[in-house]
Amino acid sequence: MLGGVGSGMTMRPQVVAHRGASHDTAEHTLGAYVKALDQGAEALECDVRLTADGHLVCVHDRDLLRTASTRGLVSTMELAELDQLDFASWKNPWADLDDEAQDLDLELGRVLTLRKLLEVVADYDRSVELAIETKHPTRYAGLVERRLAEALAAFGWDGAGAPVRVMSFSYTALQRMRRLAPGVPLVMLIDKKRHWAALQPVVGDDWILGPGIDLLRDTPVFAQRLAATGRDIHVWTVNTEADLDVCLRYGVKAVITDRPGMILGLLDDR
Numbered sequence: 001m002l003g004g005v006g007s008g009m010t011m012r013p014q015v016v017a018h019r020g021a022s023h024d025t026a027e028h029t030l031g032a033y034v035k036a037l038d039q040g041a042e043a044l045e046c047d048v049r050l051t052a053d054g055h056l057v058c059v060h061d062r063d064l065l066r067t068a069s070t071r072g073l074v075s076t077m078e079l080a081e082l083d084q085l086d087f088a089s090w091k092n093p094w095a096d097l098d099d100e101a102q103d104l105d106l107e108l109g110r111v112l113t114l115r116k117l118l119e120v121v122a123d124y125d126r127s128v129e130l131a132i133e134t135k136h137p138t139r140y141a142g143l144v145e146r147r148l149a150e151a152l153a154a155f156g157w158d159g160a161g162a163p164v165r166v167m168s169f170s171y172t173a174l175q176r177m178r179r180l181a182p183g184v185p186l187v188m189l190i191d192k193k194r195h196w197a198a199l200q201p202v203v204g205d206d207w208i209l210g211p212g213i214d215l216l217r218d219t220p221v222f223a224q225r226l227a228a229t230g231r232d233i234h235v236w237t238v239n240t241e242a243d244l245d246v247c248l249r250y251g252v253k254a255v256i257t258d259r260p261g262m263i264l265g266l267l268d269d270r
């Protein structure tokens with residue numbers, strides 16, 4: 001199932017952990033995803049980038065300074081080099097942790113490959129979905145999408161009914177994914193009203209729309225226009241009760257949040 005949980009009057013949005021439980025834990029680390037699952041997240045969001053030797057890794061930024069405290073680009077380093085880096089301690093300084101927590105941080109804070117994250121989803125003891133965002137894919141002439149389709153195929157998840165969906169701000173990337181993995185749901189991310197104006201005539205009939213919460217919250221006429229398309233809407237990044245209320249008002253099918261535990265708690269109280 002992709003999107004809302006429940007049916008009829010009880011329909012509520014699916015809660016998707018943005019980069020894992022990234023409010024509490026260093027984003028895109030195994031630790032962040034384990035925490036999100038512990039908190040009850042129903043789906044996980046990740047960004048993927050290509051390494052110099054062609055692996056897809058879960059990293060948001062093009063460069064490594066913010067999350068690995070190192071100068072350099074993900075795209076110019078091989079996986080083995082990235083594997084030497086520490087993607088965790090920028091968030092939770094080691095000085096604040098005891099020895100056991102430091103060891104765990106080291107183990108769970110290495111660069112995370114998409115393949116490993118797919119294994120986590122496949123092996124988890126309840127059903128979980130994965131929303132994979134391709135970052136700046138047009139630079140690589142389709143290689144990101146080919147690698148992604150291969151990774152999904154390795155799990156048998158390149159057709160309809162798979163617990164995955166692919167998101168992008170790039171229309172070209174989503175078109176490629178549709179050719180490479182025809183059954184996989186697609187989410188067209190939207191970050192500006194103008195962006196949607198250009199996309200509206202061309203996006204596929206079954207594509208999901210993925211606006212930022214600011215578009216729904218701050219431009220109600222535009223929000224109404226998106227809702228009136230009748231398409232499923234998945235919204236990022238929903239971290240407050242007020243923003244959750246906006247999403248509920250528009251009947252969105254999934255909320256992507258840094259704080260899955262908090263958002264699930266709010267939904268349970270409704």
Ligand code: G3P
Binds near residue numbers: 047210
């Ligand atoms: O879920 C979509 C959202 O993650 C897009 O923005 O910058 O957090 O990848 P960003």
Ligand code: CA
Binds near residue numbers: 045046047133
């Ligand atoms: Ca993202």
